[in-house]
Every structure is written in C-alpha cells, then in structure tokens.
Amino acid sequence: MATMESLIGLVNRIQRACTVLGDYGGADGALPTLWEALPSVAVVGGQSSGKSSVLESIVGRDFLPRGSGIVTRRPLVLQLHQTEEGQEEYAEFLHLRNRKFTDFSLVRREIQDETDRVTGRRKQISPVPIQLSIYSPNVVNLTMIDLPGLTKVAVEGQPESIVSDIENMVRSYVEKPNSIILAISPANQDIATSDAIKLAREVDPTGERTFGVLTKLDLMDKGTNALDVLEGRSYRLQQPWVGIVNRSQADINKNVDMIAARRNEREYFETSTDYSHLASKMGSEYLAKLLSKHLESVIRSRIPSITSLINKTIDELEKEMDQIGRPVAVDPGAQLYTILELCRAFDRVFKEHLDGGRAGGDRIYGVFDNQLPAALKKLPIDRHLSLQNVRKVVSEADGYQPHLIAPEQGYRRLIEGALSFFRGPAEASVDAVHFVLKELVRKSIGETQELRRFPSLQAELAAASYEALERFREDGRKTALRLVDMEASYLTVEFFRKLPQEMGNLQGYGQGPRSKSRSQPRPGPRSQPKAKVTAKAKPKVKPKAKVTAKAKPKVKPKDQRKRRLLLLIDILRGISGG
Numbered sequence: 001m002a003t004m005e006s007l008i009g010l011v012n013r014i015q016r017a018c019t020v021l022g023d024y025g026g027a028d029g030a031l032p033t034l035w036e037a038l039p040s041v042a043v044v045g046g047q048s049s050g051k052s053s054v055l056e057s058i059v060g061r062d063f064l065p066r067g068s069g070i071v072t073r074r075p076l077v078l079q080l081h082q083t084e085e086g087q088e089e090y091a092e093f094l095h096l097r098n099r100k101f102t103d104f105s106l107v108r109r110e111i112q113d114e115t116d117r118v119t120g121r122r123k124q125i126s127p128v129p130i131q132l133s134i135y136s137p138n139v140v141n142l143t144m145i146d147l148p149g150l151t152k153v154a155v156e157g158q159p160e161s162i163v164s165d166i167e168n169m170v171r172s173y174v175e176k177p178n179s180i181i182l183a184i185s186p187a188n189q190d191i192a193t194s195d196a197i198k199l200a201r202e203v204d205p206t207g208e209r210t211f212g213v214l215t216k217l218d219l220m221d222k223g224t225n226a227l228d229v230l231e232g233r234s235y236r237l238q239q240p241w242v243g244i245v246n247r248s249q250a251d252i253n254k255n256v257d258m259i260a261a262r263r264n265e266r267e268y269f270e271t272s273t274d275y276s277h278l279a280s281k282m283g284s285e286y287l288a289k290l291l292s293k294h295l296e297s298v299i300r301s302r303i304p305s306i307t308s309l310i311n312k313t314i315d316e317l318e319k320e321m322d323q324i325g326r327p328v329a330v331d332p333g334a335q336l337y338t339i340l341e342l343c344r345a346f347d348r349v350f351k352e353h354l355d356g357g358r359a360g361g362d363r364i365y366g367v368f369d370n371q372l373p374a375a376l377k378k379l380p381i382d383r384h385l386s387l388q389n390v391r392k393v394v395s396e397a398d399g400y401q402p403h404l405i406a407p408e409q410g411y412r413r414l415i416e417g418a419l420s421f422f423r424g425p426a427e428a429s430v431d432a433v434h435f436v437l438k439e440l441v442r443k444s445i446g447e448t449q450e451l452r453r454f455p456s457l458q459a460e461l462a463a464a465s466y467e468a469l470e471r472f473r474e475d476g477r478k479t480a481l482r483l484v485d486m487e488a489s490y491l492t493v494e495f496f497r498k499l500p501q502e503m504g505n506l507q508g509y510g511q512g513p514r515s516k517s518r519s520q521p522r523p524g525p526r527s528q529p530k531a532k533v534t535a536k537a538k539p540k541v542k543p544k545a546k547v548t549a550k551a552k553p554k555v556k557p558k559d560q561r562k563r564r565l566l567l568l569i570d571i572l573r574g575i576s577g578g
C-alpha cells in the first residue's frame with residue numbers, strides 16, 4: 001500500500017505546482033494542461049444536497065463555510081494526507097505556505113476571506129481554486145475538488161448570469177476525461193430531478209467515472225426507501241452507489257462532533273431494516289476509502305500518459321529557455337555586468353535609430369528642414385519692419401537727425417526686436433527633437449531582444465532615459481535661447497560703419513533675389529543662415545546632449561558673424577518687402 005499512498009502524494013505535489021503556476025485547467029481548453037492530465041475527484045451537487053456535509057464527514061472535521069445563498073464561490077482543492085497515528089492534525093493553505101492551522105474554525109474563516117479576496121464582496125464566482133491540504137491520521141489519501149453548488153436562481157445581489165456561470169464552471173471540471181465525478185443527490189428528492197445526475201449524465205453518459213452518492217436517507221418519508229437507487233435499478237452507474245446519513249441541521253446546532261456523527265451513521269445502517277444488508281458498503285467512511293482506492297488505481301493507469309506529458313512539457317520549456325537566454329547570475333558583480341551588457345544592447349539599438357539602420361531618427365531632420373523654417377516664415381517680421389514701425393522705432397531711438405551712415409540705435413532695436421522673435425521657434429525645435437528622442441527610447445526598449453524578459457529593467461531604463469532627456473531639454477533650451485541672444489547683442493559700432501560697404505560686397509553673393517514677385521530685387525541669399533543651423537544640427541543625430549551641443553555654433557570669426565547679420569537684415573527686408 002505504501003507505493004499507492006505515495007502516488008496520491010506525488011499527484012498532490014504536481015497539483016500544487018500547477019496551482020502556483022496558474023495551471024488549473026483553464027476554461028478555454030486551448031491546450032492540454034498538466035492539471036487536466038491529473039486524475040481528481042470533483043464534487044458536484046445541487047444547493048443543499050449535502051455536499052459540504054459529505055466533504056466534512058470524509059475529512060472528519062468541520063471546516064467549510066456555512067451560510068445561506070451560494071457559499072462555495074471558488075473551487076476548493078482539498079488534498080488529504082494520511083499521517084501516522086498520534087500525530088497532530090493540521091491544515092495548510094497553498095496561499096499561506098508558512099502557517100499551520102490547527103484550529104479548524106480558522107480554516108473556515110480563511111476559506112471565506114480568500115474567496116472574497118478574489119471574487120470581491122459582490123459574491124461573484126471565480127474559477128481560480130483555493131488549495132487546502134489537511135494532514136491527519138483520520139483521513140485517507142485523497143484529493144477532492146469542492147465546486148459551487150448548482151443552483152436554479154440567483155439570490156439578491158448576485159447577477160442573473162451566476163446560474164449559468166456556475167454550471168459552466170462545474171462542467172469545465174467534470175467534462176475532463178480524467179475527472180472522477182462525485183455526484184451528490186438528496187434521497188428525499190426524485191433522482192430524476194437531481195442536478196448532479198443531470199450534469200454527470202451529460203458528460204459521462206456511460207457512467208464510467210461517476211460515483212453516485214445519496215444523502216439524507218434518514219429524511220425519506222416513512223415506509224419508503226432508496227433501495228432502487230442504491231442497488232442501481234433507478235439509474236445505473238458502473239460504480240456502486242453509496243448511501244450517506246450526515247448530521248441534520250439540529251445535530252449541527254447541538255454541536256454534535258464529527259466522530260460522533262460517523263458513529264451515528266454506522267449505527268444507522270447497521271440497525272436499519274432496509275439497509276443493514278448493505279451496511280458494509282454505506283456511509284462516509286466507506287465512501288472515502290472507496291474513492292481513495294479508485295483514485296489510486298486511476299492514477300496508476302494514467303502514469304504513462306502523465307509521464308509523457310511531463311516530458312513533453314519539459315522539452316517545450318527547455319526550448320523556450322533556449323530562446324529566452326542564459327540564466328542570470330546571483331552575485332552582484334556578475335549581475336551588474338549583465339545589466340551593463342543589457343544597457344549596451346539598448347544603446348546599440350538607439351544608435352541605429354539615430355544613425356541609420358532603423359527608422360525614426362530621420363524625423364529629427366524634419367524638425368530642422370520643415371518645422372523650424374515653417375515656423376520662422378510665420379513670424380510677424382513684416383509688421384515689425386513695416387515702414388510705419390521702422391519710422392517709429394528709428395525716431396524713438398535716434399530722433400530726426402541727418403544721419404551720415406545709418407540711424408544706428410534704431411537699426412539696433414529693429415534687429416534686436418526681429419531676432420527676439422526667433423526665441424519661440426528655437427525653443428519649439430528643442431521640444432520637437434526632445435519628443436522624437438523620447439519616442440525613440442520607447443521604441444528602442446521594445447526592440448531590444450535582450451531586454452525582453454526583464455520588464456523591471458525596461459521600466460528603469462525608460463525612466464532613466466526620460467530623466468536624462470528632460471535634463472538635456474533644459475540645457476538645449478538654454479543654449480538655443482543664448483544663441484539667439486548672442487546674435488541680437490553682437491552689433492558693434494564698427495558693424496554699422498561698415499554696413500553700406502559690406503552690403504556692396506555682398507551684391508551678387510548667393511542666389512539672387514528672394515522672390516520674383518518682389519518689385520525690387522534684393523541682393524544676397526536668404527536661406528544661408530537657416531542652412532547653417534540645420535547643417536550643424538543635422539549630421540550628428542546623436543542622443544540629445546549631442547544634438548544641442550552641435551546646434552550651438554562655435555564662436556565664429558568676427559567678419560563671418562557680421563556677414564551673417566547682414567544677410568539676416570537682408571532677409572528681414574526681403575520678407576518685409578521694403
């Protein structure tokens with residue numbers, strides 16, 4: 001017997017592993033799971049059929065929640081482990097590994113609490129099982145799954161769909177060919193109307209794997225008996241029917257303990273005129289032994305298929321492992337090395353986005369090629385350099401004076417004012433590049449194969465990158481604005497003195513008049529300064545810091561700077577049309 005007992009123990013261990021790994025059959029039935037390959041006893045019955053009483057009687061303990069309405073709302077996987085005589089009885093939940101329950105009323109409360117934890121207070125049902133192990137000298141090795149009672153009507157506060165939800169959940173357990181069905185029906189009801197038998201007949205029409213249990217024999221009308229059912233004439237099953245007498249509600253109220261209840265049940269059958277000839281094959285103790293023996297033999301017959309499923313699963317897992325990659329080292333030094341390696345992998349992908357190889361970095365060109373010029377064109381330069389405003393600014397700054405060269409103060413203000421318009425578009429370009437880079441970080445993290453199995457590192461990496469980009473944006477913005485300010489402030493007296501002369505030199509430089517529609521052709525190229533900005537920003541599409549660093553022009557020789565300003569004035573004039 002020792003080998004057989006350890007068989008159930010082995011299956012129990014596999015079952016616990018399944019629950020931990022989230023494998024509890026799954027109602028979608030897409031793949032054969034290990035859980036489904038394991039034989040187990042599913043307990044099915046209508047409400048108040050005596051299901052809880054049978055389970056408690058098999059365990060020999062009061063431990064199941066009681067109450068009105070639908071009390072069992074999650075499957076309860078009950079694993080019974082027989083221990084040596086004299087050992088202390090205790091229970092243990094899979095979700096509370098390190099706690100031994102010796103007080104079974106606390107087991108009851110924990111089942112209730114754990115049910116609510118998943119289903120919420122609205123009394124919904126959930127297919128996620130609760131796993132409870134009971135270690136006791138008074139049990140046989142057996143695993144049973146208590147399922148919600150089949151019901152016909154939803155009670156207050158429960159959705160209408162709960163009736164069919166329960167039926168579907170119960171069916172998903174009993175339809176598996178490896179499931180042994182414990183179908184519980186009360187004897188004081190017509191067996192033809194039993195919810196349990198109805199469902200069992202549907203999923204196991206030949207009655208091979210259904211054990212019929214008849215409860216409440218003591219509540220039958222006087223002068224009637226259940227022999228037609230118990231002797232297999234009413235409804236034939238391959239397995240023998242077992243009659244049960246549980247504690248009545250009055251017994252429960254009087255706290256009749258389970259050991260006394262078992263004794264009363266034994267006495268009931270031995271002294272019954274109707275059933276004494278069947279006494280040795282009746283009662284909850286006999287039912288427990290019968291089920292245990294049957295479960296063992298089923299497990300034994302299924303071992304080859306379980307073994308092959310496990311081997312197949314191992315093969316698949318190993319293949320998956322190969323794809324996922326090497327195990328991560330445990331010591332901090334090696335871990336740091338791994339993390340740096342992963343960061344480098346990300347860096348590589350990010351660079352490819354910027355330098356080519358992967359799409360996305362080209363959008364930075366778009367900022368300088370399209371967005372910035374478009375924004376510059378929209379600036380209200382026309383209004384600023386309108387004849388009216390020029391006159392106003394010049395007269396405010398210089399007064400009416402007969403200038404020899406130029407109204408210098410007025411020019412200064414006009415140029416400064418016009419340049420300050422550039423601040424907005426300059427800042428906007430920084431923001432636009434920032435946005436593109438942020439998007440590339442997100443994309444690169446998603447595309448870095450090596451990071452696939454490290455979601456936390458992915459999040460850390462994204463956070464660190466965003467933080468750095470944010471800093472770079474601030475730097476970039478400051479630099480861009482400083483650039484504009486520099487251009488605006490670098491106007492020397494010398495510059496104005498040489499202005500007419502340089503204007504002369506510039507004639508013919510560049511591509512000629514700005515617009516053919518202009519009546520007066522203006523000398524000088526207009527796109528040159530813009531081209532400079534983009535030329536600086538474009539080729540070095542690198543992480544943010546680099547971009548802004550490149551956008552910042554090196555301090556140029558004086559005359560080059562001056563020439564650019566002249567060109568700018570020329571453009572401004574060209575835009576303003578006068």
Ligand SMILES: Nc1nc2c(ncn2[C@@H]2O[C@H](COP(=O)(O)OP(=O)(O)OP(=O)(O)O)[C@@H](O)[C@H]2O)c(=O)[nH]1
Nearest residue numbers: 047048049050051052053149216245246247248249
């Ligand atoms: N006299 C007598 N009463 C029984 C017997 N079996 C169950 N009862 C009583 O019937 C009532 C319902 O029994 P439960 O074991 O709670 O039935 P259940 O199917 O688990 O009920 P729900 O979980 O509410 O669906 C309780 O009051 C039990 O005391 C029996 O064999 N004889």
